[in-house]
Structure formats: structure tokens, C-alpha cells
Amino acid sequence: MQWKLNLLAGLFCAVLLGMFLFLSPMTAATSGIQDDPLVPQPPxxxxxxxxxxxxxxxxxxxxxxxxxxxxxxxxxxxxxxxxxxxxxxxxxxxxxxxxxxxxxxxxxxxxxxxxxxxxxxxxxxxxxxxxxxxxxxxxxxxxxxxREIAMDTKVVSTVFTIETSLYQAVADSGETQLMAGMIADIFAWDIDFYLYPRKNDRIAVVYERCVKDGQLIKYGRILAARYEGERKNFSAFLFNDGQFDGYFDENGQPLKKMFLRTPVKFGKMTSAYSIRRFHPISKRYKAHTGIDYGAPTGTAIFATANGRVTFSGWKSGYGKLLIIKHPNGYQTYYGHCSRLLKKPGQLVEQGQVVARVGQTGVATGPHVHYEVRINGKPVNPNTVKKSRVSPLKPERMAAFKKTIRERMRLVNHVLEEKTNLVMQPGESDALDSARKKT
CATH class of the missing domain: 3.10.450.350 (Nuclear Transport Factor 2; Chain: A,)
Incomplete structure (x- = not known):
């Protein structure tokens, strides 16, 4: 009799174990994905x-x-x-x-x-x-x-001081990584934010901050920005040229140029352009016809200029490679990608995501090999002449000068006084009047 009871107990435990093994993966699949460290988290x-x-x-x-x-x-x-x-x-x-x-x-x-x-x-x-x-x-x-949700939009002037990186400077001020990305986008034609910044470089930014019930909902526009660096200064002012909003320097020259400085926003240059580089895999000296930017696998790769995709696929040591043809005989290469997001024949715009960083082909780690060619011949991407788009028309210069005078006052205030300003839109005139009385 006892052996029958033992048999029934064993069968009962087996059924329970089977149910546990059957249900556990389903539970993990539905409740555990939010904590998966490999799933990209929103800002x-x-x-x-x-x-x-x-x-x-x-x-x-x-x-x-x-x-x-x-x-x-x-x-x-x-x-x-x-x-x-x-x-x-x-x-x-x-x-x-x-x-x-x-x-x-x-x-x-x-x-x-x-x-x-x-x-x-x-x-x-x-x-x-x-x-x-x-x-x-x-x-x-x-x-x-x-439903229409009302927000409170304020114009904020802040200075970010770099100790180690732009991201660190923005985070230390209490703003989010989105602000760092917006600043990097504005100066993308002139500054490589991985290589260029030096300790104590400062960036003054005038921007719109949209809040609801005291919570940051989103950033509006960056109205003005000035980078004061150890080596060089850069300014950016948002202005409408009669057709589109764009960023211009204090002389009315557009910041936008034919080529972006880099194909990734915050990639580390791991290997420079060289006519004679010791190759880490082949163990011999050979030309390195581009620049390598190290970044985590999956990082967005941007088209550095407008053009048309002419190749998207596997090419020997390049691994997964994307080639874009640009005007005036220019080509750009993006090698070692993990994913190619565009097909041959497709038109792409400057700043558009065209691929993802990877480690395909002959590569020692995840990076993008960025190459520029003129009439088929590789050239140093850092020496390519980055011609500007059309400057402001003369009839727009008077309005532009008035706009930058108002915004430059805010930039200078945070740089000189080292205190942030928070204003409602249109309050910069009141600041100007107060400064004139002192």
C-alpha cells in the first residue's frame, strides 16, 4: 500500500515540475524583458x-x-x-x-x-x-x-563646462543626454566632440525648455550657442533665411557644410588616416585609407553628405560596407557595419542613419571605417574641403543682426556672470534694459 502512495506522490511532483518548466519561460518572456540590460532604454x-x-x-x-x-x-x-x-x-x-x-x-x-x-x-x-x-x-x-496638453515653455540660458566630455558637462548641470546630442548636432560640421574638447572649455546655450507640472517634457529649439575652446571659438544662431530655419555664425555664414566631421556622433578615433600603418591583424605595414571610429555595436552611422547609395553588401576586409556617391566626384565608405539600412539606388540626406556600427570583416573590435574618395582615390577625411552651403541673402542680414544681438546678450550673460537665466519667451528685452541701467 505504501508503495502506491509513494508512486502517486511521485507522479504528482512530476506534474507540478512539468507545469513549472512549461510556464516559467512564458513568465520570463512577459515580465523580465523590461529589466533586460541588452534592451536599449529610452532617455x-x-x-x-x-x-x-x-x-x-x-x-x-x-x-x-x-x-x-x-x-x-x-x-x-x-x-x-x-x-x-x-x-x-x-x-x-x-x-x-x-x-x-x-x-x-x-x-x-x-x-x-x-x-x-x-x-x-x-x-x-x-x-x-x-x-x-x-x-x-x-x-x-x-x-x-x-487631447491638447498645455505646456509651460521657458527660455533657459546655461553654460556647460567640460571636465571630461560634453555628456558629463551636460549631466552635471542636471540636463539629459538629449541636450548633449542637440549641441553635438549643431556643431557637427566643425567639432568632433570626442577629439576636440579640452578641459575647462565652455559652451553657453540658449534653449527652450518645455515643462508640465514641474516635469521636463521635452526640449524645444536651441536659439543660440557659443563654444569657447582652448584652441578656437564657434558660434551658432538659429535664424530663418526666408525659407528654412538654420544655424549661422555671427557673420551670417551657415554652419552647414557639404560634409559632417564624423559619421558617428560620439565615436572614439581608434586609427587615423595613414599612408603607412602597422596593421594589427596582418602584422605588416600598409596604407590605412580612412579613419576608424570605435563605438558600441549598433551605434548609429550617419551619412556625412547628401548622395546616392551605390553599394550595400559584403566586400572582403571591409565586411558589411555601404558606399555613397556625392556630387563633384566624391564617395564615402562606411565599413565593418553590423547592419546596412540602405539599398543601392536610394537617395540619402546628410545626417540620415544609413547603417549600424559592427565588427564584420577584418576588424579587432566594433568600429566604423570611414573613408572619403575623390574620383576613386582615397584622401584624408580631415583634409577634405568642407564647403559651405549658400550664405544669407543681403536683404536678410539686417534682421539677422538684430536677432543675434538679442541672443548674444543672453550668451554673454551666462559666460560673464556664470549664473543661469530662466525666462518666458520675449523677456530678453527686459534683461537688456536692466543691463543698460547698471
Whole structure:
């Protein structure tokens, strides 16, 4: 008799073990992905928990609200005894403006339901600026629209002092990595932010900061910036040339040039252009016809100039290679990529992501081999003449000078006084009046 009891107990444990092994991977797949260190995380300013939508005041209706977590919206609402037909009708009505299949765990919802548990009004929030409202119609469907969310925009003047890097300087000031990227983009034609900066170089920036309830929602435009370096100074002023907004120096010359300085935003130059370099793999001296920029695998590679893709594929030591043809006989090569994002024949624009950093072909580590050729002959990318686009038209210069006078006052203030300024748009004139009285 005892052996039968032991047999039954063993079978019971085996069933439990099988269920555990079957269910565990599913649980890990659904709940563990948020903590996976290999999954790229969004910028810090976007990771704040989504707050529930504004409380609805609808007489005679009950409120059901919550956060999606690891459920679908259908599961969340039907668990509150809301009829499945109502949830499906809501989902169909939402689809033109938001697909609930794209829901994330921190998304918040709020439903106003009647005494039959049918949804009469519904709010769904995916982020600080993304809130959707649905109102039930007579035909059983819903009228859905995205709500306008008011933000408070202030003009901020700040100086960033470099100790080790631009990212460090921006982080030390309390701003996010997005600001560092915006600054790097503005000076991308003149400054390699990995090689150029020196300790105690300063960058004064006048920019728009958009907040809601004291929380940073996004950055607006950078209106002006000045880089004061040990070796050279650079200025940038946002101005409309009559057609488009662009950045210009204090003389009205556009910052934009034919070629960007580098194909990656913050890559480290690991090997320079050389007619005689000792190759780390072949162990012999040979020409190195480009510049290597080390960066983590998957880092974005940008087209350094407008052009058309002529090759996208595998090429011997280059590994995965992208070649872009530019005007006046120029070509650029991007080698050792992990992914190629463009195909032959496609047009690309300067600054567009065309590939990802990798370690394909003959490479000792993840990097992009960047090469410039003129009429088929390799040249040093650092010596390529980076001709500017058209300067401002004479009839726009008077308005430009007025604009930069106002913004230069803000730049000079933070550089001289070493104190930040926070103003509403248009308050720079008041600052000027105050300075004239002192």
C-alpha cells in the first residue's frame, strides 16, 4: 500500500515540475524583458511613470481606472466586468489614432461606466503629451481624439563646462543626454566632440525648455550657442533665411557644410588616416585609407553628405560596407557595419542613419571605417574641403543682426556672470534694459 502512495506522490511532483518548466519561460518572456540590460532604454526624461489621466467628473457614472502593467487593455477592462463588446468597439474606434497593440505597461486608462458597466467616456494616456479621449456615440461606436496638453515653455540660458566630455558637462548641470546630442548636432560640421574638447572649455546655450507640472517634457529649439575652446571659438544662431530655419555664425555664414566631421556622433578615433600603418591583424605595414571610429555595436552611422547609395553588401576586409556617391566626384565608405539600412539606388540626406556600427570583416573590435574618395582615390577625411552651403541673402542680414544681438546678450550673460537665466519667451528685452541701467 505504501508503495502506491509513494508512486502517486511521485507522479504528482512530476506534474507540478512539468507545469513549472512549461510556464516559467512564458513568465520570463512577459515580465523580465523590461529589466533586460541588452534592451536599449529610452532617455531618462521619458522614463518617468505615466500619471493617470485627469479625473473625469461625470454625474451618475462610476470611474474605473488603472495602469496596463503586463496585460492587454481587453484583459484589464473585462476584468472590471465591462462587456467585451464595448471593449472591442472602443478598440476599433481608437485604431485610426492609436493601436492598443502598441500599449506599454505604464500606460494609464480611465473609464466612465454606467449602471450596466458600459463605457460612456474613456481616457487613455501613453505619455506626458499623449492623452486620448473617447466619447460614446448613439450607434455604439466612439468618437476619439487626441487631447491638447498645455505646456509651460521657458527660455533657459546655461553654460556647460567640460571636465571630461560634453555628456558629463551636460549631466552635471542636471540636463539629459538629449541636450548633449542637440549641441553635438549643431556643431557637427566643425567639432568632433570626442577629439576636440579640452578641459575647462565652455559652451553657453540658449534653449527652450518645455515643462508640465514641474516635469521636463521635452526640449524645444536651441536659439543660440557659443563654444569657447582652448584652441578656437564657434558660434551658432538659429535664424530663418526666408525659407528654412538654420544655424549661422555671427557673420551670417551657415554652419552647414557639404560634409559632417564624423559619421558617428560620439565615436572614439581608434586609427587615423595613414599612408603607412602597422596593421594589427596582418602584422605588416600598409596604407590605412580612412579613419576608424570605435563605438558600441549598433551605434548609429550617419551619412556625412547628401548622395546616392551605390553599394550595400559584403566586400572582403571591409565586411558589411555601404558606399555613397556625392556630387563633384566624391564617395564615402562606411565599413565593418553590423547592419546596412540602405539599398543601392536610394537617395540619402546628410545626417540620415544609413547603417549600424559592427565588427564584420577584418576588424579587432566594433568600429566604423570611414573613408572619403575623390574620383576613386582615397584622401584624408580631415583634409577634405568642407564647403559651405549658400550664405544669407543681403536683404536678410539686417534682421539677422538684430536677432543675434538679442541672443548674444543672453550668451554673454551666462559666460560673464556664470549664473543661469530662466525666462518666458520675449523677456530678453527686459534683461537688456536692466543691463543698460547698471
Amino acid at each position: 531618462a526624461m521619458e522614463t518617468a511613470p505615466v500619471q493617470p489621466p485627469v479625473q473625469l467628473e461625470v454625474p451618475g457614472l462610476n470611474i474605473v481606472k488603472g495602469v496596463i502593467e503586463n496585460r492587454t487593455l481587453y484583459e484589464a477592462l473585462t476584468a472590471c466586468d465591462i462587456p467585451p463588446s464595448d471593449v472591442l468597439a472602443l478598440s476599433r474606434s481608437f485604431k485610426p489614432v492609436f493601436d492598443f497593440r502598441c500599449s506599454r505597461p505604464k500606460d494609464a486608462y480611465q473609464a466612465c461606466i454606467d449602471d450596466r458597466n458600459q463605457i460612456q467616456k474613456f481616457l487613455y494616456k501613453t505619455g506626458p503629451l499623449d492623452e486620448y479621449e473617447a466619447i460614446k456615440k448613439d450607434d455604439g461606436g466612439y468618437r476619439v481624439h487626441k
